[in-house]
Amino acid sequence: MNVEIDITHGFDGLTLRVEAEVKGGLTAVFGPSGAGKTTVLNIVAGLIRPDAGRVCVNGRVLVDTGAGVFLPPAKRRVAVVFQEARLFPHLSVERNLLYGAKSRDGLADMVDLLGLGALMTRAPGTLSGGEAQRVALGRALLSDPELLLMDEPLSALDRARKQELMPYFERLRDEARLPILYVSHDVEEVAQLADQVMLLRGGQMQALGPVAQVFAGEGMAPEISRDMAAAVLEVSIAGYDARDGLTELRLGGTPLWLPGQAGELGHRLRLRIDARDVMLSETEPQGISALNILPVTVREVRAGPGSGALVALDHDGHRLMARITKRSVRRLGLEPGKRLFAVLKTMAVAARG
Template sequence: MLRVDIRKRLGRFILDAAFDAPAGVTAVFGRSGSGKTSMINAVAGLLRPDSGRIALGDQVLFDADARVDLAVKKRRVGYVFQDARLFPHLTVERNLTYGGAHDRDRIIATLGLEDLLNRRPAGLSGGEKQRVALGRALMSDPQILLMDEPLAALDTGRKAEILPYFEWLRDAAKVPILYVSHDISEVARLATTLVVLEGGGVVASGPVSDVLATPSLVPQLGVRDAGAVIMAKVAGRLLDDGLTELSFSGGRLMMPGNLGALGQKVRLRIPAQDVILSREKPVGMSALNVLPVTVTAIEKGRGPGVAVGLRAGQDHLLARITRRSALRMELAVGQSIFAIIKATAVAPQDVG
């Protein structure tokens, strides 16, 4: 468990944030200038807080009161930057082992780097460079991994190429991973825990499925990007229609494409703007997914929108509708209604 509770003044900007990051991926999300990079630089030892404490398990990395400030090289941090930062004059092999060769063969095989070892960074694609940077961080045998917008410089195709490796890392690593991003699709697909920063402070932290489905956080997450995450299992496949049937605690969903083998777990982000609400169970509709849900929260926005929290089984969903619609439906917390989700509402990048 990584525990962070720090304060730092940077000109007029004040970073004043506290959160816990368990094993797995803790995404640090926020707009540009919210303090994301300053936060992980403080954990790495590249930025010294004015006050506070940072501890990783029983090891104190920084404590202003106790005058503890562990040197960078003693913190055993693996850092993956946005631009890979490989040494251009070294081969991939020498870049990988620059900080150590812990578990070398397995990491090379898992990241698919065997054919790249004798090449130099100038001849690599963006996705290949990031795989090498990730391998270098892992071979240093870190006790914590820090990733600062590692996919921000990649196009959609390259992101799709490298995301599976990050998913493997999330599931295989036994150390905390801090993953800075402003891309909600990345966060929804990779994170187990989410910390939302705004103006240098933490406005929310907790399991990603809970935080993303919180109606009051729509302004921070973005009205177009807000949406819930659910874990589902592949229950069947409709070959004639090219659809996959998924089961989760709230019922069954039909989604396009081959989303995995039978019984395999998948993670879905369902955008709030693609969830339609109805007081009565609809009939004669083209939408395949109709779920009974309970209203858990209603949050009015500054504009014409309303964010509605929903419970489907043990999972949470989020819908964004107009105030006029909410008034016309006479929505109230505790009310039983129906959520309609089009099969095409979930984009390929929102399936993990």
């Protein structure tokens, strides 16, 4: 199943231009405020009529301005989850879930997927923000959509409630087999959840590709990539050192160490390593506190408009990024092919199953 978007639309003094073909999984529509992210979702949902263009879901035309086609929202089989849960306050959780559903088929599976069993008789006013968003998500999925749109669903929640919801969003991404367009401006959310990223800036689509590729800035100008440059790596848990309280991870055959117990043996994790948290050394550092030191090879050096530069690195086929000063680039004599050691200062971790 895929989504084709080819639209042009004027908004807030900008012209939005997006041409993309999105496959299954979760695609993050990512970028700063005013980039046009929510406008894209509203056009796909049928809440806005584009100036020109075409939108198709699995070959079914939702919008074609040239042919005069514009399906109303109710006929699109597109479900939307907004920033606010928008539950009906006079209905129980169960009745909210079934509102718009054709039958009760699938209710039990949805309740299990989203952990709603203990909430079914509750009123929306008694739910936490995270619980309410899970109910809103369940209601959207029970409408049997072909496409799910999520517009900053975590932005109204505090950090604790966001972390409460993340495992459910991950299960949805992995188990629902439904294409999802997920609007966000939060780098950590996108790195944790997205299979691919559509990057918008100033109404223009700058990149569309796998999350690791886009965060590494491939094919992007330095002034764009420096704001979000990072490595996104898939690793597995190899063990736990109870004496030192460290989890051992494996990046291919290389061990990495994380504080605390990150999960069970064999579980997969996704690491986000910000380019600003990577130091480079010509020799293997000795006598330092950092535990994670990787041999790397320079792939590319990109000078930024200010004092900084981005260095693309390779470790046994895994892409890393480092953001350092131009002076450091000169002092280290960095150029493609040069061998170095990368010191990883911090790593953000997300479960992957």
